[in-house]
Each structure stands twice: as C-alpha cells, then as structure tokens.
Amino acid sequence: MRRITKIMSTALTVAMASTMLVGCGDTSTGTAAKKGDDGQVTIKLFSNLTDRKNGQGLVEQTIIDEYMKDNPKVKIEVEALDEEAYKTKFKAYSMSGMPDVVSIWGQPAFLDEVVEAGVLAELNPADYSDYKFVEGSLTGYTYDGKLYGLPRNTxxxxxxxxxxxxxxxxxxxxxxxxxxxxxxxxxxxxxxxxxxxxxxxxxxxxxxxxxxxxxxxxxxxxxxxxxxxxxxxxxxxxxxxxxxxxxxxxxxxxxxxxxxxxxxxxxxxxxxxxxxxxxxxxxxxxxxxxxxxxxxxxxxxxxxxxxxxxxxxxxxxxxxxxWNGGGYAVNANSEVKEEAIKFLNFMYQPDKLSKYGWENGVGLSAQDQSSYMTGNETELQKQIVDILSKSTNxxxxxxxxxxxxxxxxxxxxxxxxxxxxxxxxxxxxxxxxxxxx
Amino acid sequence: MKKLYSNKLVIFSLILPGLLLFIFAILAPICLSIYYGFTNYTGMGTYDMIGLENYKNLLHDEAFAISLRNSLLLAIGFICIQHPIAMIIAAVLDKLGGRAESFFRCVYFIPNVISIAVIAKLWGFIYNPNFGLLNNIVKAFGGKGDINWLDEKNAIWSVLIVLIWHGFGWGMLIYYTGIKNIDPTLYEAASIDGASQSQTFLRVTLPLMKPVIQVNVTMAVISALKQMETVYLLTQGGPGNSTQFAANYLYQQGFTAYRYGYGNAIGVIFIIICLIATVALNKVFEDRDEVRMRKHERDEEKRRNAMRKSVTVKNKLNSIKAVG
Incomplete structure (x- = not known):
C-alpha cells in the first residue's frame, strides 16, 4: 500500500510540474520575423485590407507577389483583419512585439499614442524626394519633425x-x-x-x-x-x-x-x-x-x-x-528592419501602389498619378481627378x-x-x- | 486508498490544476485590473499612477450611468417578463406530452442555437425603418409604418426585446428540466386531495422549483450585467449612448478610445457590482425556514453548552464538598 501511495504521489507531482511548465510557454517565437541561416528573410505584413482579390487589397497583394518574385530570398507573410479588429490587435501587438510592416493611419487619433509608445521606425524623408508625394501628404505621418510612415491614399x-x-x-x-x-x-x-x-x-x-x-x-x-x-x-x-x-x-x-x-x-x-x-x-x-x-x-x-x-x-x-488616411509603417524593433524598409520603399515606388491603384480604380493615391491616365477611365474617376486637380484648398x-x-x-x-x-x-x-x- | 487521499501532497496536487486555472485566469487578471485601474495607461508605452482619478471620473460619467441603468432595466426585464413566461411555458410543455412536447421544446429553443451575429443582423433588418418587416406589418394593419424602431427613444426597448427573446430558450429549458424532476407522486397526492391545476402549480410546482429559480434568476442578472455581443453588433451602444451597456462601454473605452486604465476601472466597479448582485440574490433566496432552523440549532447548542458548564461546576463543587 505504501508503495502505491509513493508511486501515485510521484506521478501526481510530475503532472503538477508539467502543468506549470506549460504555463511558462516558449517565449522565443515572437511575432516579428527572423533571418534564417541561409539568408532567407521572412517579412510579416499586418494589413487592414481583408479582401485580397478586389480593390486595394488586390493592389497590395500584387505588389507583394511581384516583390517576392524579384527577391526569391524574401518571403512575405500577410495577416489581414478588418479595421476595427485590426486596431484592437494592433494594440495587443504593440505590447508583445509587432509584425515588421503594418498599416497605420496618419491622424493624431491613431498615430500619437502609437508613436509615443515608440513602436514605429523612423524613416528618412530624403529617400522619398523623387517619389512624387503630393505636397502636404506626409504631414500627418510626421511627429515632432520625424517621419514615421507613408500615406497610401488621398x-x-x-x-x-x-x-x-x-x-x-x-x-x-x-x-x-x-x-x-x-x-x-x-x-x-x-x-x-x-x-x-x-x-x-x-x-x-x-x-x-x-x-x-x-x-x-x-x-x-x-x-x-x-x-x-x-x-x-x-x-x-x-x-x-x-x-x-x-x-x-x-x-x-x-x-x-x-x-x-x-x-x-x-x-x-x-x-x-x-x-x-x-x-x-x-x-x-x-x-x-x-x-x-x-x-x-x-x-x-x-x-x-x-x-x-x-x-x-x-x-x-x-x-x-x-485628407490622407491610411498608409504603412515599419516596426521599430523588427529584426529585419532594413529589409522591411526596403520592401516599404518598393511599394511606394511611383509605378507600384499609385499606378496599380489607379488601374484598379481604387481612388486617389497620395502620389501624383497624372501620368497614368490612359483615357479609358470611368467618368466617375475622371471627375474625381478633375475635382482634385482644380481644387484651390x-x-x-x-x-x-x-x-x-x-x-x-x-x-x-x-x-x-x-x-x-x-x-x-x-x-x-x-x-x-x-x-x- | 484512504491513506492515499489523506496524504497532504496528494490532496495538494489534485486541487492544483484547478487552483492554477483560478489564479492565472481569474485572480491574476482581477489584480492586474485593479492595478491598471489606478493608472492612465493607454495600452501602449509608459504610464503614470494617477490614484483614484479614474474612479472620480467614472462617478461623473453620464454614459456609464446610462449603461448601468440599461443593465438594470434588462435584469428587470429578464426577471419580470422573460422568466415568468419561460416558467409557464415550461409547465405547459410538461403537461403536453408526446410528440407535441418535443416539437415545441425544440422550437422554443431555436433562438438560442442561432449565432448571436446572425441574430443581431436579423433583428437589424426586422427593425429597419425603410424596408423592415415590423414596419411592413404595421402598414398591413393600416398604420403609417414609418416608425424608427432604433431611434434614441425606442432603441433600448427594441434591444431589450431581442435580448429577452434570445435568452428565453435557456431559461425555459432549465425550468422544464426542473419541473420534470419533481416527483410525480406529489401531483397524484395533490389531485387526490382535490387540488385544482393552478393550486397544484402554486403549491407544489413553484415551491419545489425554488432552487432552479434561484439559479436561473442569478444567471439572468449576471447575464444582464455582462451583456455585450448583441448590443455591440446591433447598435454599438447608439444612437448616442442610449443602448450602452457596461461591458460594451468597457470595451469601447479600453480598446477603441485607448483608455486602458479607465477601462480597467470600469471593470473593477463591474466586478464589485456583480458580486453585490450575487450576494444580494443569495440573501433574497435564502430559505427562511432553514435560517430559522439553523438559528434554533445554534441557540440549542449554546443552551446545551451552558448546561454542561453548570453541571461541571456543580460536580466540582460537590467533589470539593466531599473532600471537605
């Protein structure tokens, strides 16, 4: 009888210890991506565009596919949630470690708290001097004179x-x-x-x-x-x-x-x-x-x-x-920060987001799109461009x-x-x- | 085996999983909530301790007051409308018997099976002022049919109806099980004594259902307090704050307004209110006879102790006398 007691006690103690270990968990797998030994890089993109087959989401996905084709060593993983859910999870991520490239909104209601928390990487404005950004469109993404993101739309x-x-x-x-x-x-x-x-x-x-x-x-x-x-x-x-x-x-x-x-x-x-x-x-x-x-x-x-x-x-x-609403930024603590910024810059090359967006009729980008006019645009599209180009303020x-x-x-x-x-x-x-x- | 169960280490390891779950899933979050309730944490970055500031603001927060009022309204609606109907229908179902019984039992339970998201959308369409079902019915009866069921004045009642309708099946099912568990010989005895249907219900069914009612009402009050999903999906607490509920308000403040500290303060008040409600309900439902009996037992015990004491004192005195 005593032996059984002993065996059972030991078994239960082991069970107890294992439950505790489960609680500890493995903290090494954060959300941010890592560089592999073979030079393989995985960039995680957190996006608020859930529909990947239409409109803006399609544009984003097209650019991602293109980038991966050009850079076979880079893999981009997308996680997409609707705006409300996106903002909630964004906040959770900001506490536990964010994906490398994220969607943001260049407005005080969103940006101020995020920048103050120090989760966004500072970008170099000089990199974008020839990206044809519409005048004033970077203002919303600038905080204390530093640039933290780039706008996608006007x-x-x-x-x-x-x-x-x-x-x-x-x-x-x-x-x-x-x-x-x-x-x-x-x-x-x-x-x-x-x-x-x-x-x-x-x-x-x-x-x-x-x-x-x-x-x-x-x-x-x-x-x-x-x-x-x-x-x-x-x-x-x-x-x-x-x-x-x-x-x-x-x-x-x-x-x-x-x-x-x-x-x-x-x-x-x-x-x-x-x-x-x-x-x-x-x-x-x-x-x-x-x-x-x-x-x-x-x-x-x-x-x-x-x-x-x-x-x-x-x-x-x-x-x-x-106004300039949604855009993108890079995680300040990303392990592949440089690669992420490289990808961000690729997206904003004038013939990418802006051009594809125009071709898909998803509204106006924050960059000059006049050179992509083909004459085949819908009346509605032409009218919107007209309104913007004739605007005085x-x-x-x-x-x-x-x-x-x-x-x-x-x-x-x-x-x-x-x-x-x-x-x-x-x-x-x-x-x-x-x-x- | 008995020895095994009396081994302290074994007892400890048996309750440990439950204890761990309680500590990490309930106790720790509550403690963290209390802690964050004293800060101005936005959910990101650094924060400062601001003492009772959040609680002070909460006292003057109109939206929070409305959300508590709405929770109270819902609880009253549950207790006074949903539960009496649920109980009566359960009693009728019990008498029905046969195929009709299982058919209606199933029908009444259906709203509970449908996902809340579907329910919210469904009622959103029913209430729609432009093409909704309800206004079309009003039109069919000769009304103008241009009532806005979800406007500032009507919204809370419309939402209450949805919630009462949706939670009805659960209440009914629990009552139904309770009624089924009542010993049928009691009904036989009652009918032999010549009790009418209503007498049987009031004198036999109702008293024997008391534990079931207690559980059901407690659950209803708690669910009224923590109401969130349906409101969030149906009106988001609007228009204005007219259909705001505490849990929804907590979510809004904590996660969309980036006032994590304030949200936690709401959470703490919320826990306190839930606790008070539970204790109060237990007090209300406490069996008066049982209380009297327990009190009687306690008095009896005291009397016996006192007697025993006086007896020993007498004995001692006697022995002293004898020695003397």
Missing amino acids: DIGVFYYNQKMFEDNGWEVPQTYDELLGLADKINEKGIVPVAMDGGDGWPLCVYLADVLFKITGTDYTSTVSNAIKTGDFSAPELKKATELLKATSDANLFQKGYDTQDYGAAMNLFTNGQAAMFYMGSWETSMATNEDIAEDIRTNIRVFTMPTVEGGKAAATDISA LSGTPINDQGTSAFKTSIESEIQSVCNGSKSVDDFLTAIGKACK
Missing part, C-alpha cells in the same frame, strides 16, 4: 449622385447649401431617399460635419479645430454654426429615416439599389463605377459633386474636404481624427445624439470638449 469627402435620376426628375446639382436642403423635400416627395448616410458608425457624420465646417471657416479650419481640441472649448461660433447646419440637415430629412442606426453597407445599398439619389462617402468608393454587382444603369450613371458652399462661409466651391484631417482616440470615440457617439435631437447643439459641444481634457 481621400475626398463627396456626394455620389445618380445622374440619370437627377435628369429624369429635373433636379439640379446644388451650388449652395440652401439648394441642397431644398432638394430634400423635392426628392422625398418622389418616395426616394435624398442622401444615403452611414450614421450608425458615427465617423461619416463627423466627416460631413468637418466638410460643412471647412466651408464655413475656409483655410482656418485646422487652426479652429486644433485650438478647440487643445483647450477643450468648442464654443467658437463657426463650430456652433456647422453643428446647427448639420442638425438642420437632419431635420430637413435629407438623410434616410433611421440613418443614425444604419451601417455602411445598408446606406450604400440604398444608393446602389436606386432607392437613394445621393450617397455621402469618401472618394475610395469610386470603384462603384466598375463594380459589376451594381445594376448597369445605376453603375454607369454615378457622378460626384463636393459639398456646396455655405452662405457667409469663407471657402470657395473649389476648396474641398480632403484642401481641408486636412476630419475633426474626429484630429484629437486623441478618447475624443474620437466621444464625438462619434455624441454626434448621433445631436443629429437626432436628443442632445442640444450646446450640450454636444460641451460634451466633446470634456473628452479633450
């Missing part, structure tokens, strides 16, 4: 509209904001939604608000917003006027019923199914014109106009709401992305309350001011 806030529907009903593209509001009743009468709006997400409403604000303040937009964010005081008359206009727009039923609870897909569907006459979104949706899932008589009739001028506003019709980062992420979360939720009237304009401005402190 985004413009636009109204997509169904030209045929407009012509058939005798509606005109509005030149002033009052004309836009006037359209609301006319279009609603026909049982059609005037503007499809993704209000459930909060950020498109913020982009819209920023667009209206830019029309009021003109080139003072950035200073107005950054001052307000710095002091937490949003009582400036321009901010108040812009918010009141947004509220008036909502009250005039310019957006679909229940827009503040509908998501991106639902809003876009209203437009692409012909149930809405317009759709307010970024220029990245220009690929709608080539999307065969959309009925042909709608797809070929999509055109754009930018936010009309506001009475008493300082901005001209050609001053547009545009660009707004810069939308209001929600100019502060910390706490501010972003706050304004994106509060803006729904002010639009549907459950919060007054003043309460809204106070509430978002509080989030800045």
Whole structure:
C-alpha cells in the first residue's frame, strides 16, 4: 500500500510540474520575423485590407507577389483583419512585439499614442524626394519633425449622385447649401431617399460635419479645430454654426429615416439599389463605377459633386474636404528592419501602389498619378481627378481624427445624439470638449 | 486508498490544476485590473499612477450611468417578463406530452442555437425603418409604418426585446428540466386531495422549483450585467449612448478610445457590482425556514453548552464538598 501511495504521489507531482511548465510557454517565437541561416528573410505584413482579390487589397497583394518574385530570398507573410479588429490587435501587438510592416493611419487619433509608445521606425524623408508625394501628404505621418510612415491614399469627402435620376426628375446639382436642403423635400416627395448616410458608425457624420465646417471657416479650419481640441472649448461660433447646419440637415430629412442606426453597407445599398439619389462617402468608393454587382444603369450613371458652399462661409466651391488616411509603417524593433524598409520603399515606388491603384480604380493615391491616365477611365474617376486637380484648398484631417482616440470615440457617439435631437447643439459641444481634457 | 487521499501532497496536487486555472485566469487578471485601474495607461508605452482619478471620473460619467441603468432595466426585464413566461411555458410543455412536447421544446429553443451575429443582423433588418418587416406589418394593419424602431427613444426597448427573446430558450429549458424532476407522486397526492391545476402549480410546482429559480434568476442578472455581443453588433451602444451597456462601454473605452486604465476601472466597479448582485440574490433566496432552523440549532447548542458548564461546576463543587 505504501508503495502505491509513493508511486501515485510521484506521478501526481510530475503532472503538477508539467502543468506549470506549460504555463511558462516558449517565449522565443515572437511575432516579428527572423533571418534564417541561409539568408532567407521572412517579412510579416499586418494589413487592414481583408479582401485580397478586389480593390486595394488586390493592389497590395500584387505588389507583394511581384516583390517576392524579384527577391526569391524574401518571403512575405500577410495577416489581414478588418479595421476595427485590426486596431484592437494592433494594440495587443504593440505590447508583445509587432509584425515588421503594418498599416497605420496618419491622424493624431491613431498615430500619437502609437508613436509615443515608440513602436514605429523612423524613416528618412530624403529617400522619398523623387517619389512624387503630393505636397502636404506626409504631414500627418510626421511627429515632432520625424517621419514615421507613408500615406497610401488621398481621400475626398463627396456626394455620389445618380445622374440619370437627377435628369429624369429635373433636379439640379446644388451650388449652395440652401439648394441642397431644398432638394430634400423635392426628392422625398418622389418616395426616394435624398442622401444615403452611414450614421450608425458615427465617423461619416463627423466627416460631413468637418466638410460643412471647412466651408464655413475656409483655410482656418485646422487652426479652429486644433485650438478647440487643445483647450477643450468648442464654443467658437463657426463650430456652433456647422453643428446647427448639420442638425438642420437632419431635420430637413435629407438623410434616410433611421440613418443614425444604419451601417455602411445598408446606406450604400440604398444608393446602389436606386432607392437613394445621393450617397455621402469618401472618394475610395469610386470603384462603384466598375463594380459589376451594381445594376448597369445605376453603375454607369454615378457622378460626384463636393459639398456646396455655405452662405457667409469663407471657402470657395473649389476648396474641398480632403485628407490622407491610411498608409504603412515599419516596426521599430523588427529584426529585419532594413529589409522591411526596403520592401516599404518598393511599394511606394511611383509605378507600384499609385499606378496599380489607379488601374484598379481604387481612388486617389497620395502620389501624383497624372501620368497614368490612359483615357479609358470611368467618368466617375475622371471627375474625381478633375475635382482634385482644380481644387484651390484642401481641408486636412476630419475633426474626429484630429484629437486623441478618447475624443474620437466621444464625438462619434455624441454626434448621433445631436443629429437626432436628443442632445442640444450646446450640450454636444460641451460634451466633446470634456473628452479633450 | 484512504491513506492515499489523506496524504497532504496528494490532496495538494489534485486541487492544483484547478487552483492554477483560478489564479492565472481569474485572480491574476482581477489584480492586474485593479492595478491598471489606478493608472492612465493607454495600452501602449509608459504610464503614470494617477490614484483614484479614474474612479472620480467614472462617478461623473453620464454614459456609464446610462449603461448601468440599461443593465438594470434588462435584469428587470429578464426577471419580470422573460422568466415568468419561460416558467409557464415550461409547465405547459410538461403537461403536453408526446410528440407535441418535443416539437415545441425544440422550437422554443431555436433562438438560442442561432449565432448571436446572425441574430443581431436579423433583428437589424426586422427593425429597419425603410424596408423592415415590423414596419411592413404595421402598414398591413393600416398604420403609417414609418416608425424608427432604433431611434434614441425606442432603441433600448427594441434591444431589450431581442435580448429577452434570445435568452428565453435557456431559461425555459432549465425550468422544464426542473419541473420534470419533481416527483410525480406529489401531483397524484395533490389531485387526490382535490387540488385544482393552478393550486397544484402554486403549491407544489413553484415551491419545489425554488432552487432552479434561484439559479436561473442569478444567471439572468449576471447575464444582464455582462451583456455585450448583441448590443455591440446591433447598435454599438447608439444612437448616442442610449443602448450602452457596461461591458460594451468597457470595451469601447479600453480598446477603441485607448483608455486602458479607465477601462480597467470600469471593470473593477463591474466586478464589485456583480458580486453585490450575487450576494444580494443569495440573501433574497435564502430559505427562511432553514435560517430559522439553523438559528434554533445554534441557540440549542449554546443552551446545551451552558448546561454542561453548570453541571461541571456543580460536580466540582460537590467533589470539593466531599473532600471537605
């Protein structure tokens, strides 16, 4: 009996020890890639483009495949997650070790915290002098005078509209904001939604608000917003006027019923199914014109106009709401940092991201694309290029992305309350001011 | 074998896996949460200790207050609407018997089998003000059919209905099992005594179901407090913060607003509220007779001890006298 006891005790002790060892785990396999003995290099790319067969994701994948073909010793592994999930995992990675090349957003709401944490590698601006970056596009990626990433797109806030529907009903593209509001009743009468709006997400409403604000303040937009964010005081008359206009727009039923609870897909569907006459979104949706899932008589009739001028506003019709959103950066602690930067630079060679992006109609890149025009572009694409080339001023980062992420979360939720009237304009401005402190 | 089980080392190694799991999966995260709750950690980089700042802010945080109110509403909805219906349906099912019983049991449980993501999308479409099913039904009955079911005023009720509907199957199944476990001879005895259907339900079924009800209600309250997935997928807590729930708010603050420290402070308050709720529920459900009996036993014990003491004192006195 005693022997059995002894044997069993020993067995159980061993079992106990092994569970403890499992707990310790193997810490040597981090996320960042390693250099093999034979000179083989693996670069890990963490991307927010999950669809690898269409649009931007396809462009990214094409460049990766090309690079691996040119450099047989380099292997690039891609991990892709949707934006929300991407940002969450990005944060987890920043604590435990990041992949080598990552997608980032050149906006204070994302970049400030990340750069302060010291996880992004500094890039040399001189390397990119002949990469044809559009003027000012690197500003968002610069922190304390140092460059931490490169922008992929130039985004413009636009109204997509169904030209045929407009012509058939005798509606005109509005030149002033009052004309836009006037359209609301006319279009609603026909049982059609005037503007499809993704209000459930909060950020498109913020982009819209920023667009209206830019029309009021003109080139003072950035200073107005950054001052307000710095002091937490949003009582400036321009901010108040812009918010009141947004509220008036909502009250005039310019957006679909229940827009503040509908998501991106639902809003876009209203437009692409012909149930809405317009759709307010970024220029990245220009690929709608080539999307065969959309009925042909709608797809070929999509055109754009930018936010009309506001009475008493300082901005001209050609001053547009545009900014540089997503881009890429390199992990500061990557073991293959040099190789990763080499790959990053390859992606940004003018005939890569920019050219392929153009050919796939995925909107505008942050680099000069004029030399890739073939004349076979869709009307929509030509129109967008035209808008950008004729623009006199660009707004810069939308209001929600100019502060910390706490501010972003706050304004994106509060803006729904002010639009549907459950919060007054003043309460809204106070509430978002509080989030800045 | 008995000797083996009384070996301290063996006992220790047997409880160790469970203990380790508890320490690393529950206790350590709670301790870390408490620690981070005192910092301004963003989730990345360095951070400072800021004392009770997070908790002070939490006191004035309107969104957090709304999320607690909503959790309370949901808990009340669960207890007052979902559970009575679940119990009645379970009792009816029990009486049904045969094929109908298993058919309806299955039907009522279906919402629980469907993934939450599907449920949220499904109800999103049902509630859609432009082409949703609900508004079309209203139209069919002659209404205007332009109600926005998810606007600031209606949203919380619409969300509650989804949650109550979705969790209904579980509650019903547990009640159903509870009812099935009641000794049928009791019902026979009741019917011999001439008890009516409702009397049998109130006097036999209900009292015997008490432990089941206790478990079910506790689980309902906890699930109301930690509600997250459905709300996150259906409304993301909006419009504004009107359908905000504590767990969703915690996620938003911790992971999208980069206020990891603040998120942890919410987590700590959240744990405390859950604990209080559990203790309070246990108090509510404590068997009064049992309490009285336990108290009686304790008094009895005291009396006996006192008597024993006085007896020994008397004996001692007697022996002293005898010696004297």
